[in-house]
Structures are given as structure tokens and as C-alpha cells.
Amino acid sequence: MTPLISKKVAAAINAQIGLEFLASHQYEAIAAWFKLEGLPRLKAHFSKQAAEERDHAHRFISYLLDAGMELALPAIPAPQCRFKSAEEAAQLALDHELQVTDSIKALLNLAEKENDHFTQNSLQWFINEQLEEVSSADELLQIISRAGDAGLLFVEHYLATKLEADGDDKD
Numbered sequence: 001m002t003p004l005i006s007k008k009v010a011a012a013i014n015a016q017i018g019l020e021f022l023a024s025h026q027y028e029a030i031a032a033w034f035k036l037e038g039l040p041r042l043k044a045h046f047s048k049q050a051a052e053e054r055d056h057a058h059r060f061i062s063y064l065l066d067a068g069m070e071l072a073l074p075a076i077p078a079p080q081c082r083f084k085s086a087e088e089a090a091q092l093a094l095d096h097e098l099q100v101t102d103s104i105k106a107l108l109n110l111a112e113k114e115n116d117h118f119t120q121n122s123l124q125w126f127i128n129e130q131l132e133e134v135s136s137a138d139e140l141l142q143i144i145s146r147a148g149d150a151g152l153l154f155v156e157h158y159l160a161t162k163l164e165a166d167g168d169d170k171d
Contacts, residue, residue, distance in 0.1 A: 001068035006114045010069035012107050013119075017060045018074035019103050023096045024053035029079040030089045039152055041159035042086065045140070046093070052133075056126070063122050086152055090144045094137040101130040 003010075027050035034042035064071055083089040104126050111119035140155075147154045 003068040004118055005067045005069060005111075005116050007069075009107075009111055009114055009116050009119050010064060010067070011072075012110050013060055013064050013069075014072045015074060016100075016103055016107055017057050017064075017071075018076050019100050020053050020057035020060060021073075022076040022079070023100055024050045024057065025076065026079040026096055027053060027093065029081045030083075030093060033081065033083055033089060034086070037086070037152075039086070039156055041156040041163070042152075044163075045159055049093070056129070059125075063119075067118060085149055086144050086155070087141070087149075090137070090141040094134070094141050097130070097134045097137045101134055104130055 005013075027046045031043045031046035031050060034040075034046060061071060080092060083092070104123060108120060108123045108127065110116075111123065143158060144152070144155055
């Protein structure tokens with residue numbers, strides 16, 4: 001197959017795939033920590049986020065292969081598994097979402113520079129998704145911060161109510 005994107009863009013997409021898998025691993029670690037803290041709704045929330053990040057990585061993989069480029073998965077560092085507080089865990093989640101967002105924006109800038117319309121078009125879905133992801137992570141951090149460690153059961157109730165309202169109460 002004739003490659004449809006440049007090697008520079010393909011290398012950046014491969015790096016992005018690594019970031020998406022790192023985000024997924026980090027969310028799994030956060031979910032596990034919340035499970036050990038006896039907070040099942042926070043655990044379920046972060047487990048769902050982990051699955052979404054894996055899906056994002058798979059979208060990038062499919063795009064890369066459809067564009068006729070090779071997959072070159074980068075090594076990813078181990079996630080942080082211990083936290084001093086729920087707020088620290090939620091802050092780390094937000095920080096990861098911001099890092100992924102910055103990377104996607106840089107990828108879009110590179111695609112524009114390379115005059116790569118295929119990648120520019122493909123990235124629009126990710127741009128919209130990241131707006132939602134950052135907003136959601138920031139909102140959860142604010143709620144956890146306001147509740148404090150003593151109020152985490154209120155956060156659990158908030159998430160349970162939100163899941164029911166979204167029709168996604170599976171855990």
C-alpha cells in the first residue's frame with residue numbers, strides 16, 4: 001500500500017498511541033487505588049476511563065494502518081499506583097488529560113505543516129473528545145476537592161446519580 005501520510009506524522013501518531021496507552025494504564029492504577037479505598041463508584045469511573053483511553057489508542061492504530069504506515073509502539077513508563085488522597089489521584093488524571101490534549105494539538109499542528117488533510121480530518125474527533133475529557137476530569141477534581149476526604153461518599157453518590165442519569169449504571 002502506498003503511504004498516505006508522511007513519516008513524521010506517522011512517528012507522531014505512534015508516540016500518541018503510547019500516550020493513550022499510558023493514560024489507560026494510569027487510569028487502571030487509579031481505579032485499583034479507589035477499589036482498595038472502598039470507593040466503588042470512583043473505581044468504576046476510572047475503569048471506564050481506562051477503557052476509553054484504550055479505545056483511543058486503537059483508533060490511532062487503525063488510522064495509522066489504514067494510512068499504510070507501520071505501527072511502532074513505544075515503551076511506556078509504569079503508572080503511579082499510590083496516592084496520598086483522592087484529590088491527588090484526580091489531579092493526576094486531569095494532568096494526563098491535559099498532556100494528551102497538548103500532544104493531539106501538536107499532532108494537528110504537524111499535520112497542518114505537512115499539508116496532511118487526512119490526518120487533520122481524523123484528528124477533529126480527538127480534538128472534540130479531549131474537550132469533553134478535560135472538562136469532565138476538571139469537574140470531578142473540583143467535586144472531590146470540595147468534598148474533601150471526609151466527604152468522598154458524597155462523591156460516590158454524585159457518580160452513582162450521574163451514571164443513572166446517563167443510563168450507564170453497570171457496576
